[in-house]
Amino acid sequence: MANEPHFPGFKLPTHPTLKKSRETQGFFTPVEDLIAQVHSVLPMRVLPIIFLPGIMGSNLRMTAERQKQMGRKANIAWRPDSIAEAERLLRGNAAMRQTQLDPQTTEVDVYDPLRNPTGDVNETADTRHDVIKVKHNLPLEVGINSPLLMDDPITARPRKSKAQKARERGWGEVFYKSYQTILEMCEQRLNTAFSGGKLDSWWTNIVNVPPIEWQAHSQPNLSPLDESALRKAVTNCWFPVHAMGYNWLESNRRSGIRVAERINHLIRQYQDQGFRCEKVIIVTHSMGGLVARALIHPKIGNMNEKVLGVVHGVMPAIGAGAAYKRMRCGFEDPGLVSLSPIASVTAKVLGNFGPEVTAVLGNAPGGLELLPSQAYGNNWLRVTHRGKTLKSLPKNADPYEEIYKLRGKWFGLLREEWINPAETEFGSSFENTCAHLDQAKAFHNEIACTYHDNSFAHYGADLKRAAWHKVVWDIAGDAEIANVEALKIVSDDGQGSLCLIAPGVQPSSCAAGPKFMARMQGPCDAGDQTVPLHSAEHQLQSGKFRGVFRQSGYEHQDSYKDDRALRSTLYSLVQIAQRMTWAE
Structure with a gap:
């Protein structure tokens, strides 16, 4: 794998489940064909990379009852890779969005080819997770080819495509168009760093490159990664990349608990196959960072000892002013800011108008946990007139009481008539939203100081990508x-x-x-168009991070398509992996 000898010939897929990868399946060729078939044997040590997406980054399905109520052929609740589904939501009103995106009737749309839980007798799990409906059906394309993710020979039984193998790792349960690059890069680069004892040429983008090239902050000071350190980190170990979606409508506390259960199951699965798997590394995007902090918290997920380290990407560490703005005014019109096509699709689908967004996030504990927390500070919500500030809140560092739960004030968060447009009998009301806000307040206070000791972070600090701090x-x-x-x-x-x-x-x-x-007013503070530097900087100010990258040039949803974000992530992963001490 990462340090395998170089043998000429046709590489055969590696199967971890076949006698600890000591067995593979080849194929017959004509006697004139002298090309060797090469079997790559996996190391016995396994250090999985777990990717946790951001809000709206996990695909959701609805219950059978809700599907029947809505008269749907299938049970898709949220799948941003599907343009057809996005267009359906775009045409829907606030009541339809509230009904379809209900935290009580949704769950992660995981890949399950045995049960095929698609809600459609004519749709298999493979079809659901293989199709990205742009205008026509196009297959989910895994754009890399390695012994771990390679189509099986046509003679193999059972035969799996590399896309199916990726789906088994959860790649089909997240917003694939947005996260494909980071998933593939981690999978390919960590597992093919050396071949025939020589460093793969791609790693010259990172090895011996000063981290300042990716806008590393001076505190703490980061040294370049040398080849010997990389070799030590990846030798005799393989790094399978898994994606784990979560229900972003539910509280991040609950998501942390559920992700902990999945990671424990994954570790046991590798151990049952005969490998040595003791810990995992977490990579997050946006809200996924809050889930990761819940995951390692001793009173929530309690996984700190099984997590070797965390790479946080564009995390709203203490919330974001954009959450207030969007619940009152909708998501930004892509014509006003330079949003990417991916970002504009997700923004438009959740709602360009305050009533549409409030109908969803006002009933979603997870969404309300993106609002500025008490740690965000005072005076971030302001009312101005003729250049003078007439009012600024909060005054006592409690936006929950001073802004969010205000009743009858025009500048408060909640327009009561926007909360329950579907007129549901139970679960949606001003009082219910206030209860969710109380839970959000408790959650943020609980994780306020929770960061893994072996953590790195990157985030936007770009004035050209202004965000709402104030x-x-x-x-x-x-x-x-x-x-x-x-x-x-x-x-x-x-x-x-x-x-x-x-x-x-x-x-x-x-x-x-x-x-x-x-x-x-429009945003005027440095950030990534969604998370202001003020919030992300909480990570640097905590003094708990081994490395922090304050970057520019990318929009929030598209951060993992930016070269500096990607390279700082790979650098950070190697730095984390170097600290692994294997039990003997």
Whole structure:
């Protein structure tokens, strides 16, 4: 594998389940064919890489009851790789989104070819996880070819394609278009670093390259990775890459517990196959970082001793002002900011209007945990008029009580009439959302200081990719405002434009009486268009990270398509792997 001798010939797929990879399946050729068939034998040591995606990055399916209620042929609740499904949600109203994306009736759409839990008798698990519906059916293409992920010979029984093998590792349960690059790069590069004793040429992008090239922060100071350190980290070990989706509508606390169960099962599975598997390495994107912190917390997932280290990518460590903005004003119009096609699809599907987003996230504990937490600090929500700040909140470092649970205040988080457009009898109400907010507050306080000792992070610190640290409502007009808190909403377009009236003025006389137009201001703080540097920087300020990369040039959802993010991740993974001490 990573340090295998180089033999000319046709490489055969490696099967971990066949006598600890000591057995493989070849094929007959004509006697004139003298090309050797090469069998790669896996090392006995296994160090799995576990990828945890961000919010909206895990595919979800709905219960049979909810599928029947919605009159659907199949049980897909969320699958952003499918343009057909995305278009269905785009056409749907807020009530439809609330019904389809209900944390009580959804679960991760895992690959299960034995039971085929697709909700459609004509659709197999392989079809569900193999199809990306752009306009026509196109197969999920694994763009690498290695002994671990290679099509079996046509003579093999049973015969699996490399895409099926990737699906068994969870690659089909995450937003594949967004995460394919990081999954493939980790799988390929960590397992083929050396061949015939020589360093693979790709690694010259990392070996002996100063980490400052990927915008490493000076504290702590990071040294270049040398070839001997890489060789030591990968020799006699293989690194299978797994993706583990989670229900991003549920609380991250619950997701941490469920991911812990899956990792424990995975470790036992490798051990049952005869390999030495003791720990895993976690790589996260965005909200996946919160799940990872729950995963290692002693009172939640309690997996700290089984996790060798964590690489956090673009994590909203203490929340993000964008969560407030999007629940009030919808996701950003891709025409206003340079969102990628992938980012624009996910943004549009969840909602370009506040009522659409609130109908989903207002009922989703996981989504509410992306709001700025108490650690975010004071005075980030502001009301301005003629260049002056009339009000700023929170004052007492408790946005849950001072902003989110406010009732009857035009600048509060929740428009009550937006919470339950489906008019469900149970589970959706202002009071229910407040209960979720209490849980979010407790969760953030619980994980506030929880970071793995062997952690690295990368995140956006780019003024050209501005994000909302401060969220500002600006009131236009020259008229004096006697009491900004007492203003009432007459109209709200759901995209950040409000008509407000002074107390005592009847809405019907808005045109004649004093009125004020308030507009949500654009982002103006460094970040990645979603997570502000202010939040991500909590990782650096914690003093617990072995390396931090403050980067520029990428948008939040697309971060793992950026060369600097990818290379800093591979660098970090090797640094983590070097600290593995195997039990004898």
